[in-house]
Amino acid sequence: MTHPLEPRLAAYLAGKMPHAEDLAVDQLSRISGGASRETYRFRLIWRERGEPRERRLILRRDPPASLIETERRIEFEAYRAFRNTPVPVPEMLYLEEESDALDHPFFIAEEISGYQAGPGTLWTEPYLGCHARLGRRKWEILGEISKADPQALGMTAVLPAGAPEDCWRRELDHWEGVLDADQTEPLPIVRAAIRWLRANPPPPPARLSVVHGDYRTGNFLYDTEGGVHGILDWEMCHLGDPLEDLGWSFNPVWSFGRELVGGLLPRDEAIAAWEAASGLKADPGALRWWELMGCVKGQAIWISSGKAWIDGGNREPIMVYPPWALQNAQDRAILKVMGRL
Amino acid sequence: MTPKVPEVIAEIAGLIGRSLVPGGDPAEVGANLGLSAALLGLAAQRIDGMAQALVEENRAVRALLARGAELFGDDGWAVLSRGADENFRISALERTNAELRGALLALHERVEQAVEESARALEAAIWDELRASTERRLVIGSPV
Structure with missing residues (x-):
């Protein structure tokens, strides 16, 4: 049965790909999870100079009300910034910020297929033997994110860069405000x-880094050998203290x-992997502050x-699962x- | 539990009914039913002991408010500490619990700023109660 989004998506992509003939979308299916964006995988098929072509793609669309209110352009640009760097990310193709085409803003990216993302499968065979290697790889890649120069990546063009000494206050003010409101x-x-946290602020970071914002087990694609093939869910990406991501991951x-x-x-071992890759030191007191900050943000x-x-x-x-399963x-x-x- | 259990179960009932209509995306229907099953499982774990836990917690918080009222001479905390649960509907117990925990939060903040030795003892007792409050809400499979 045809999903109602398939012809609308095909019409949108036909406008973006004027060289394509007989363009169609099929096999569109929603991926479970994704409380802040609706995520679908689909197959794009078309003909080009008479030759049949096919590509597996991902659609990430804003839902009616989200778990996290974020700018999709920032997420899109973060993926683009880290493309072809030591941080593995899928290729971004199209960003649509208007609601005409599919009722809500969305972006389209390549699908990196053949790997797992959900944490549930990690605790079963054949993944039980890969944890240490996967863990080291996870925090090495986080170190690469922390080491990257935000200006050289172009991220300062889309993200505000405040004073390093204000990093802790910006995050705490924001998430306390969310709690006050909700x-x-x-x-x-x-x-x-x-x-x-307010009584014991951390020292300012040596420099501002790109902060992924949701760097945790469950937000990367992994294989049975402990390899990581894509860092996902950059929707809370911002510039800040690199210890913020490390604290959140803990x-x-x-x-x-x-x-x-x-x-x-x-x-x-996780700290050592991060320090070796980033070239930074994780001050224990500051890291503890950011771990607790991560707990406040999570709540x-x-x-x-x-x-x-x-x-x-x-x-x-x-939307009910997080407060029921995670609040306590x-x-x-x-x-x-x-x-x- | 927030959102409230009866409202969530009613929503799940509607979702199951809609899932029986042919034509939905099987992956989406499956994911929603799987999550609904998980939510029902969480509610099942808590529902039988919920009223008992709320009564126990309300009693514990009232005792702390009585100590706070004595230490700081606060009439509002004294009044709350003399209350008792008489309506045992979970919704009523939760309303009382929210009022008491709001007062406990204010007492905790006040105690942190006080310098008296008795304030330190009360602060320790408040942390004990906060830890106990998470034990009352613990479910199988909790990551912490």
């Missing part, structure tokens, strides 16, 4: 964490109940997701990082 009940644990909710960061590596996202469901903007079950775990993560658990 909480529907008192949150004594996360509010205690916020008070501690958020205990991403440990999946294992005593390893990201469920993959001992903490000191803000889970709370926001529930609020979007309550307000009726998005009634999909994926995030509180426990805060207690753990603060040495209270």
Whole structure:
């Protein structure tokens, strides 16, 4: 059966590919997950100078109400900036910021097929033997992101570059503001964490880096040998303290109940891999600050997701899952990082 | 649990009904049903003990507010500490719980700023209760 989006997508792509004949879209199917963007895979087929052509592509479309409100152009440009660098990313093809073609803004990218992204499969065969190697690769690539020059990548053209000494305050103000706007009940644990963060700010970073914003197990494509083939979900990308990504990647909710960061590596090995690749040092006190900041950010996202469901903007079950499955775990993560658990 | 359990279950009932209509994207229908099953599983774990946990927590928070009222001479906390749960609907218990935890949050902030030795003891007791509050909400499979 034809998905209703297929002919509309074909019409859009035909406008972008005037050389293509008999262009059609088929096999469009939604990929599960993606509470902040609707993600679909599809096949594009066309003829070019009489020859049949085919390409597997990804459509990322804004939903009616999102778990995270972000600029799709920033995500698109972040992928483009890291193309052909040591940071593996899929090729970006088209960005559409208007809603005429498919009701909401979207972008289209190549599909990197043949690999897994979901963390669930990591804890089953044939992936059980690859964790240490995958973990080292994960934090090496994060080190490459931290090392990259934002100006040379062109990211300063699309992202505001504030003063390094304000990095911590910008993030804390933003996510506290999200909690202020979206909480529907008192949150004594996360509010205690916020008070501690304000009373104990970290030193400024040596320099501003590109911050992926959601660098965690589950947001990269991996294989059975521990290889990483694509860093995904750049929608919260910004410029900031490189320790922010490292702290977020250490958020205990991403440990999946294992005593390893990201469920993959001992903490000191992950730090060593990141330091070796980035050429930076992870100050323990500053890293702890950013770990706790990551817990506050996580809680803000889970709370926001529930609020979007309550307000009726998005009634999909994926909006309920984060507050039900992760809100209490995030509180426990805060207690753990603060040495209270 | 927020969003509230009855509202989520009602939404899931509607979703299951819509899923029976032919023509949907099988991957999308499957993903939504899988997530719905996970949500029902989470609700099933909590629902039987939820009223008991709320009553227990409300009692514990009232005891802390009584200590705070005595330490700081706060009438508002004193009034809240003398309350009791009489309506055992989960929605009513949750409303009371939100009011009490809001007061606990304010007490915690006040205690952090105080210098008295008794304030340190109360602060430790508040952290104990906050830790206990996460144990009451713990579900199987929680990552932390």
